[in-house]
Amino acid sequence: MRRELHVRFWEGAGVRFLRATRLVVLCRHKAAEVLDTTRRWMTSIGLALNETKTRVCNARCESFDFLGYTFGPMHSPRTGGRYNGARPSKKAVASIRDKIRRRLRPGNHAPWEEVAGDLNRMVRGWAAYFSYGSVTKARHAVKLHMYHAVRRFLRRRHKVVGGGYRQFPAQDVFGKLGVLSPESCPRFVRSSQRMP
Numbered sequence: 001m002r003r004e005l006h007v008r009f010w011e012g013a014g015v016r017f018l019r020a021t022r023l024v025v026l027c028r029h030k031a032a033e034v035l036d037t038t039r040r041w042m043t044s045i046g047l048a049l050n051e052t053k054t055r056v057c058n059a060r061c062e063s064f065d066f067l068g069y070t071f072g073p074m075h076s077p078r079t080g081g082r083y084n085g086a087r088p089s090k091k092a093v094a095s096i097r098d099k100i101r102r103r104l105r106p107g108n109h110a111p112w113e114e115v116a117g118d119l120n121r122m123v124r125g126w127a128a129y130f131s132y133g134s135v136t137k138a139r140h141a142v143k144l145h146m147y148h149a150v151r152r153f154l155r156r157r158h159k160v161v162g163g164g165y166r167q168f169p170a171q172d173v174f175g176k177l178g179v180l181s182p183e184s185c186p187r188f189v190r191s192s193q194r195m196p
Contacts, residue, residue, distance in 0.1 A: 024066050031056045060084060068092040074134060086133030093138050096126045097145045104153040113178070115153075119146070120180040127185035139182040146182070147173055 027034045035056055039049055057064055063072030070089040073082050103118055110118075123146070130138065147170050154177075155164030174181045 022067060024064075026059070065089045065091065068130065069133065088130040088133075088135060088138040092130065093141055096122070096142055100142075100146055100149050104149045106156060108153075116178045119150075120178070123180050123182050124185060127182045131185070131187050135187070136183075139185075142182045143174075146179065150177075150179055 023038075025034055025038055035054070042049055055064075059072050061073065063070050065071075068089055068091070069086045071086050072084065074085045074087065075082055099122055100119065103115070103122065108115060123142070126142070127135075127139065150173050151164045151168045154160070154168050155162075158167070160167050168177075173179050174184075
């Protein structure tokens, strides 16, 4: 059972704290006062803020990372305007790329069906977590990395001379070879948009 604590700040605005190792407090005004109050409140329940990781920022002007996402100002290529949003962080993209690389290490002699199944489970989980916000660029980057990593793996396994682009084109890797593309994974849908 989750323990929730409810604290009230200025002007009756409610702030919820879940017992966690990471915390973000959003406010429109008086950020220094909110930080001071949060610090005092945490001390009163026997916890302390990690001062080296604690910072105050203006999320309209600068980004911050939290739980694998980068939050802050973004640019829309479609409209040319700026908006506040969320996207998978660079660290989160680097992490999945590293996991793909390790799964496709040269010493992996498992049957291809097993290798593809492992990749698909990993990518499905990553894409399910990172399905909120602006995910198109990150998913495309992961798909490209997957394709090149799989192509190199199969080229080594089948002792193909050259790059292996002709023998293992992207449409075959993400088609008959059974590798799941992160771009084909479902996106997050707000509960108000879900079908009954």
